[in-house]
Amino acid sequence: MLEECRERICRELDKTVDFWLKYSHDTVHGGFFTCIGRDGKVFDELKYVWLQGRQVWMYCRLYRTMDRFHKPEILEAAKAGGTFLRKFARIMGSGGQWKCAFCLTREGKAVKIQRTIFSECFYVMAMDELSRATGDTDMQLEAEQMMEQLIYWVQVDSSGLGRPHLPGDVPTNSMAVPMMLLCLVQQITEGRGQKVAEKYRDLGNWCVQQILQHVQRDGTAVLENVSFDGTELQGCQGRLQNPGHALEAGWFLLQYSTQWGDKELQKTAISKFVEVPYQSGWDKEHGGLFYFLDVDGNCPTQLEWSMKLWWPHCEALVAFLMAYQQTKKPELLDMFSQVYEYTFNHFPDAENGEWFGYLTQEGKVALDFKGGPFKGFFHVPRCLYMCERILDDLLSNKA
């Protein structure tokens, strides 16, 4: 079965890379189109910065670490994306600190800035990975400088993000923030030696602690938003669960536990961030993972709560397979198989390649584009890439 999975995953990865190489490059203004229809047609010329950064990162990662993608056209595409990002994405924010735009026109003019850290995070990922692919140390420096800015916003003073502090606005540890920073810590330190790893060790541990605070209700639930001292918040915000996000945190924690040989963390990651979100998040009636749930069983207020999105399924595949790789527990492989069946039966578009992103609760395609404001060349290829590598490892050790 694993052999067959590996074949399918490998084929899907090739098709996905082909799709984006073929349809997303803007050879006139640089950068990548990110709104791409079912058949490859660009339906909006806006360039979303999260997705620019992620695409640069993904191309470089494939180029650097997989022989069959070590091709000049992939490196060139990544470099063109990086040039566009460096030229246009960074702008001076209202607080006098560098920010990255959220969205640019085709020509690179800023359309929107978010008052969060995520555009900047994907900028760091892109620059760090591009510096590795090209050997350009300026880019590495830029990644590190932006990383310092991010740490300042998260740990010292967030006022530069531009969000006013309001008396009723309870400070919130939102899972996305420590997850994203942990991802960046792993990105920046990977293979750069003990000294760099030690430099970011405290930050990594802080991220892990912040993530672990989201385990609530005697360990039976992962909540998306908690207080900074790890207690539950009131209302919908406090009861919100995002199973796909918890599963993504799960494999981030598994990677970190491996890096530092932390067996306790590995155990927690699997039981709380892999098994628990699957138990609570899997739709027993129609299959697939819910997007949002309320831990008390109220109806979430997000209109899309019951939809099945591609990315939670991507994260689940990586989480289950990595957890199985590390433990060889057969029930984790069973979970992987279940998600694999659902995912490959519902998301890939056999006709035009790439995956649909948004299904109804019942599994019907609800939005048929391949790229949109939040879907780009990232979750699908990252999942396929991670799974292919883990499967290679599992299959070669077995042989």
Place this chain on the structure above:
Amino acid sequence: MLEECRERICRELDKTVDFWLKYSHDTVHGGFFTCIGRDGKVFDELKYVWLQGRQVWMYCRLYRTMDRFHKPEILEAAKAGGTFLRKFARIMGSGGQWKCAFCLTREGKAVKIQRTIFSECFYVMAMDELSRATGDTDMQLEAEQMMEQLIYWVQVDSSGLGRPHLPGDVPTNSMAVPMMLLCLVQQITEGRGQKVAEKYRDLGNWCVQQILQHVQRDGTAVLENVSFDGTELQGCQGRLQNPGHALEAGWFLLQYSTQWGDKELQKTAISKFVEVPYQSGWDKEHGGLFYFLDVDGNCPTQLEWSMKLWWPHCEALVAFLMAYQQTKKPELLDMFSQVYEYTFNHFPDAENGEWFGYLTQEGKVALDFKGGPFKGFFHVPRCLYMCERILDDLLSNKA
């Protein structure tokens, strides 16, 4: 058939008023709970300001204009809501101008401010209507002062709203803004004599012109966002259609055309803002009005585009019935009947009263709460109230 409709509508209005009187009042801190579950249970104590203002307005309107609601408990509820709003909703914005919060804690502390004008608009509606119900001229003055602030933001300088101007951010005539202002013009001037009507005449005409600019594609489509000189904008934003919103604009325009005896405007309102959105927005497969559409037939990027929401159906009922009242064209009554059938078969909750707000494309209840961040005591009762009055008129003229 109209007699039967009137009965049903009258009954639904009573049930809806009962529901909110029973479940939404916060007798401890004042104001209204707005997040109310299927069975009436408050599932979040946050108080959304749009909905506070709308509820005050709706109570006062019913109290003032319908005998059976001219009861002390309804006036008291409205006054309690008004007191809460005046005490807590207005806060000093970053630009040194008064803003209204978007969301408050149960106790009235500001949680979130939007960088738009809508909280302030509903504040004006509430204060003006409350001043009419109570005779309190301070409130009327407050409404007028906030109205001046709104006009300044919309027509002179929007920087006080706090949104940075970015070079790629194309100035957009979003239909919501002139619609909302036209609604306020009608609110503020109603029954206040010729002098007040004349004072706001230019603004009213400006709103109408701004709304009419949304008719595009040789009159075959109403687009939600256009440029300020009335040309189509690029991309998804420019192609967006919101049929329920166009229908709501339709009956606002019909009211305005009646007030000023403008037959040309009446004709345009019916053909472009009532018939066109119905043609493009009605789901011929499953019934009901789509939430969003793309005029070129691309898939919208809003995840909820194909869902059936309660409020477009409310607006459609008012628009069709008012258009029929003014013209007696049978095809408009047919459209009303079709929407009436769909609406009354899908939205009301026979078990607990009030209406569900959010259905899947196929018509299944997708979110089962009665009140949430954007659903309160407003669209359902306003629709029932308007329809009951129009039906009374139609039935009495017939008799």
